[in-house]
Amino acid sequence: MSHTKMLRVIITSTILLLSLLLARPPPADSTGSQFGRGGSGSSSDDDVYIVYMGAANPTNLAMKEAVLGSLLQSGGRQEMDILNTYSHGLSGFAARLSAKEVESIAAQPGVVSVFPDSNLQLHTTRSWDFLQDLSGSNAVPPLPASSRPDSSNVVIGIFDSGIWPEAQSFRHEGTNLSVPRGWKGTCVTAADFNETACHGTKIVGARYYISDSPRDNDGHGSHVASTAAGAAVEKASFYDGLAAGTARGGSPPAKIAVYKVCDEDDCRSRILLHAFDDAIADGVQVISMSLGSRHLKEFLEDPQAIGAFHAVEHGITVVCSAGNSGPRPSTMSNDAPWIVTVAASTVDRDFRSDILLGGGKVVKGEWIGLPDLSRSPIYPLIDGRSAKAGNVSFRAARGCKPGSLDKKKTRGKLVICDIKDEGNDGKYINQVVEVAVKGGLGVIIANNESKRVAQYLWDVPITKVGSREAAQLMAYLKTNRKPLATILQTVVMGNYTPAPEVAFFSSRGPSSKAADIIKPDVTAPGVDILAASSLGEESPNKPKGRPKSSFNIASGTSMSCPHVSGVAANIKAANPAFSHPH
Template sequence: MASKSSSLSWLLLINTLACILLVDHSASQDDRKAYIVYMGNRQLDEASTSSLHTSMLQQVIGSIGPESLIHSYTRSFNGFAAELTKQEAQKLAGMDGVVSVFPSEQQSLQTTRSWDFLGFPQQVPRRPIESDIIIGVFDTGIWPESESFNDEGFGPPPTKWNGTCQTSTNFTCNNKIIGAKYYHQNRPFDEVDIMSPRDSDGHGTHTASTAAGNLVNGASLLGYGLGTARGGVPSARIAVYKVCWSFGCSDADLLKAFDDAIADGVDIISFSIASSFPRPYFEDSMAIGAFHAMRNGILTSMAAGNDGPGLATITNFSPWSLSVAASTIDRKFTTRVQLGNNKIYEGISINTFDLKNKTYPIIYGGDAPNTTGGFQGSDSRLCNIEGSLDENLVKGKIVFCDVLNTGEVAFVAGAVGTVMQGPDDARASRTFPLPASYLDLQDGSKVYSYIKSVRSPTVTILKSEEGNDTFSPYIASFSSRGPSPATFNILKPDLAAPGHNILAAWSQISPITNIKATPMSAEKNPEAEFAYGAGNLNPLKAPNPGLIYDIDALDYIKYLCSGEYNTKLLQLVTGDNSSCSEATNGRVFDLNYPSFALSTPPLKFISQVFNRTVTNVGSPTSTYKAIVTTPLGLTIKVNPTVLSFTSLGQKLSFALTIEGTLIDKFIASAAVVWDDGTFQVRSPLIVSVT
């Protein structure tokens, strides 16, 4: 992955807290809805570009009202968002200079230990450059009063900063939060929303503090996880771009945030946003924004998504962005459930309520339907439909439910607590508005049998206990998996970092309802590299990798030429004289990606060559030898097997050849390691049957 310097490379783990985008396909009055008109690279000045957008709209819809034009993208690339009918959108798509026109979908959102678990202790030496790093966070805003964002000891913002702070009566920036903006597509505000960069949800504050929060001693979640909370880069600056609200995050706002952040001078763009379905590169606001960020030397770090564990569920897969899977750490929170027959079952939740071992009657949700409201047991057993539980039957009792839910329905109905059951792979520690625990299906069936076999069943829910997950690290079940829907021959996600049971700062008005870094294993995640990419990030080794697979915009342009893009379309995107010809057309296998992925039909003989170039950033004079692990049935060769460097910045190339046939396997994992005795540069390799 290319970045401004290798010293920044270890920052790219920022997006480990997954957030999933749900699409609202509803149209507004008169069948108008927000569309994005993407026109590639900006070639005129801002004023001329804005005038062009207005002129194009006038040609299509005539008179332009105050809400017709939502955003003009004029600072870093070219395009606009507008309220259009489907027919008007089609007319714009046929105009000269337009790359794509697509709906702006309405979307909704997807620690004290994680850094230590990665082998990145507080005592690690820091570099002065960190205070000049600006991280652009796209999320729900930020809670500036949090100690994670105190600017004590910080000097003025770096001189490269060109952004602004949208101050208000309830929000100001400081030398830690150096910039803040909010974006709101034309639609009414909800009463919980705040018209400023202030975070009323909590998610944005959480992700910002995980990335760059200050050291906060004695931090905990209601007493759990006590320790020192800190971000990966505590001395970095934060620029906030609030693009998500109670109704969700719109593509139009996301793209405007990219337009601003690139021009503002951020070094890294970080967000936990992912579409719920795959889209072509230039019909995806996040891929478009990341492409132009890449061309300006800015890497975009994205969450892989929350649609796992199925294969090909990842939707952030553009090769010019970093996709991060969510891995576990060795911390877990368990909550025991004790039945009236003294049987005890261990569930998952963060339960701070103390019932003091007092037992309460337990009732199965399916036996307590609110029939006067028209509900049946098939509704009430889920405990997730508002009004489905009969208050007269559940009040003062603990309700047993057949699926994981928020606990809100049982709480509103007057229940004392809730016990839920469901698949083990859905288990993650959550907070609830009442005593609660989530059991796997095996233990849940025993609780159900007890309820049905006893005249007056009782239960109590104990306070949670903090324990050690000895099975870690592994990829959380919710984390989206590869392969990339665009091409199975580029490995996605790229890497993994902790994103499960992470404790960090939170909005105060939103309810809270020294260790070896450890390799990932296909034994724990059968999806192998499609789950974790290159594996957990190693923050201590990442600043000094030895060799890098450098890549720039031209490489990606060649890759695009190998697909469905022609010269005319490419020049609109790039804004230069780039062309697709036999000389420039690249192969996906030659994209200088730091991993190797190959898809093959069943039982077909494989013979594929990958070409790569590595750049020496380690020792000026060094000799690297190739170490290859080869799965059964395949032969993997590297030519040459030795790379000898005589200076820093020197580039040397090699070819990797895979031959053979996959037998009795759907996925085969391997790796290539370049080793000079000091640096070990590992690239994952995966072959899959498609």
């Protein structure tokens, strides 16, 4: 690392630290709506900027008002279009600003940085038993329940897509329902989220900054919250008994405070900072954040780093996902030294959805699905190139890119889609849609090395294979005039090895901002994790004619992060003064 870059990192951290050393208790009143929703109702965020002014002390708060006043005077405005304002743990605001106003504000006394509002991304049972198994038979046995630290006074703040409060994982059984000491938060109600959501459940607080309710409609936030602090649910499983067992969080007695900062793919930086500001004032002990962006170049323009810094200075442990952009180096987000950054690893369980070829040969496949196909190999098998549309390249057809397949050649067949040149993002949406709309019976994703099972069910049967299995399929196509196959039902395989190992998709370090920041800090189970889901309209797809499952199996560092958040809550219960050090 160059001396110049190292000096820049030191100066950045020093500025942040000095701003906190001058901090004073926040004022009693809160700027911004009690609902955690700022804004004028305008739909465009193209010209929104975040003005960061350090700690929330009286001096900085006064400077903030002075900056806003000077803008009104110099710009000839009747009023400012303020979207968010920060006054508890940090000082600043988010507003629609012209380029000239940005330049003027950046030169004002007390302004640390001004940067554009950016869009962040969510980093989409058996795991806890597996972690215990790793201790080995000669390890110290776990403490009996009566001797474990009581985490019922610990509140974990979940920054995510909301929560489905009716889920079994959030019921009160086994949970002390008393309000934790020092809790000052609130439960904001909405048309579909009444006061009962925070009474008789593990949920003690709820705020929303996006959409019109704290309710989780896509399942991500509920999955994360139940992994961190869900109550034990016996006989939990996905469809048809997949991953059956007792689902429980890492710290079942702990309480949950919900901060809905995301809705589908909309996770704004300014909103994230508002949630940090509220969570600090509310009195959470742990923040769990399974989202981020790796395209932020400086800590002083990184909302996760800024918000987490102020939270840590208030004694809050901040746990974040590393991201799903691996395996290349320096691909992680949430790389500030004061954040606990979590990678994803496998567990000793695998979901097999094999391919049975004509002649009886079985090729190993991996997927979680409920294919409505015969168990006999009666379906024609082709690769994408054999179904190529006339006006596209063979390479595009091989990968089943949108518009690359001919409908007549695809209809009624199982199609092999080779994604060797397409990356390993674990989604496969384009391939599945292309085959489905062209009438294909099923999709085989080939040359996928990512140990990441699907997070969605599709009406069209799917499985995926690695390079070795892909070669077997291609050899079968070449040596058979009428190749036939079928995709078998998913089965759960135990004692999967090697496990644990870092997942292929898990983002790697070191930090792209400073190469001497070696992260992630820890890895935790993040592949094929069973946890609570949402029954909302946007929640994961379901098979035809079947109700939505109250549990879902998902993979990503989004799933590994709350494992560590639950552990952090237990540590906080045993040692309330604990805080992740700088």
